[in-house]
Amino acid sequence: MDLRQLKYFVQIAESGNFSRAAEVLRIAQPSLSQQMKNLEEELGVELLLRHARGVTPTEIGQQLYDHARRILEEVERTRDVLRSQSLTPSGRVSVGLPTSACRGLSLPLLAAMAERQPNITLHIVEAMTGYLDDFIQMGRLDVALLYDHKAFKHVAWTEMMVEDLMLFAPPDHPVVAQGSISFREMFALPIVLPGAPNVMRTVIEQFAARHDVVPNAMACDSLPTIARMVCSRRALAVMPHFAFSDEMARGEMVAVPIVDPTPSWRLSVVVSQRTMNARGSEAVAKVMADVIAEMVSAGVWQAKLRGDRARPEAARVPIR
Template identity: 80%
Template sequence: MDLRQLKYFVQITESGNFSRAAEMLRIAQPSLSQQVKNLEEELGVDLLLRHARGVTPTDMGQQLYDHARRILEEVERVKDVVRSQSVTPSGRVAIGLPTSACRGLSIPLITAMAERQPNITLRVVEAMTGYLDEFLQMGRLDVALLYDRRAFETVAWTEMMVEELMLFVPPGHPLAASGGVTLRGVFEHPIVLPGAPNVLRTVIEQFAARHDIKPVAMDCDSLPAIAQLVQQGRALAVMPHFAFIDEMRRGEMIAVPILDPTPSWRLSVVVSPRTMNPRGSDAVAKVLADVIAGMVEAGTWRARLRPDKSRGEAGRAVAR
């Protein structure tokens, strides 16, 4: 058994079809079939079930697939460790972006990385902050943009800015033309929020509790679904301004300031303590911080930067 056979077997299992796997691997299908046959003979078990639609792994095949994936991922991580020791940052870096920021931030970040760190292969992962924090602690992410630094005190972080939360309403709603609404007034309307333990839900509930307000809201963890609920007038949403910037540009939503009090949260660039590519991760974190600072200064991202996080300074601020 060798790494090439494991790579072939993983691709076949994920493709569910020999011809599709052969195309992905750019080898002849008979050669691929022979490699699997050799592997089955060596192990003395059947690894794949052949049927009209393609192939599926047997119980033993599934076990081999699970182990093979981990082995191949570890091999790639070892390569990244060695590459990361070079003067120029390189290798793969997985970065996590929260759902509320990913749509507006991912393309500027990818563009900036291509210009400033072309030797780094960037993998962008979108998820809710709670999941990103967990992935970061497990080493599945190297860098992340997270809300509320108290959730990750054990890792290297740089607090970037404070972002206020706003109430999103459809055009024509009675609040659309108002100058603002109190937090108590927000919950006089049907509200949709991500479900607990989402950080945004926690922030809103904490602000409400300090003012003896009981926030009642439906749960929805899908940002596109939340957008549709607002657009259809079925509910209002509390989100940061940046989350629905495209919808606002198209005139599909109106952002109303929340007053007395104004809920807000902090955003930080975080580097995983388990990253296998520290040089590359630091480089990505610096570019991310600089891109965010530039967007805030340009007014694209409505937030308040920390005084030392202006563009240029932000790129040098990531703690280690």
């Protein structure tokens, strides 16, 4: 049994039939079938159940699949570790981007990485900040952009900026003509926020508690659905300006400032200290910080850069 056979078996199990697996692996189907026959004969067990729709792993085959996936992942991680020791950052780096920033940041980040760090392959993961925070703590992500992230010992961060939260409404909504709305008055309107434990909900609820306001709001964890709710006049949304830049450019929404007081949150570029590709992760974090600072300075991203973070070369801040 060798790594090639394990790779073939995993692909067959995931594809559900030999022909599809052969296409993905770019080998002839008879050769693939022979490899699996040899593997079953070597192990003395039946690994795959053949049927009209394709194949499924037997009980023993499922055990082999679980072990094989872990082995292949560990081989890939080992390869990344060794590559990361070279002078030039390289290998695969997983990057978590919050839903509210992913649409606007992912393409500029990918373009900048292709230009500045072409030997690094990015794996972008989009999710709500709470999930990304957990993933970075566990080492399932190498780098992430997080809002008001939790401070744990297994990460290091660069606090990039402070972003004001705004109220989004259709262009013909009466609140747009007002020009602004107070934080307290806002909750007399139908408001939609992500549900708990999303960071947005937590920030708004804690901010409301400090100002003796009851934050009555619907819950929805889908940014596209929130956008549709606003456009259809079912609710108004509280989000950072950057979250709905596409909709505003198309004239579908208007961002109304929230005043007396204005809620805000902090954004940080976070690096897991459990990463298997430290050199690559640091390089990605640096490029991400550069890109964000450039977008803010150009007015594409409306936010306030933090002190010396206004310079793209700002240094990383380790957690105590």
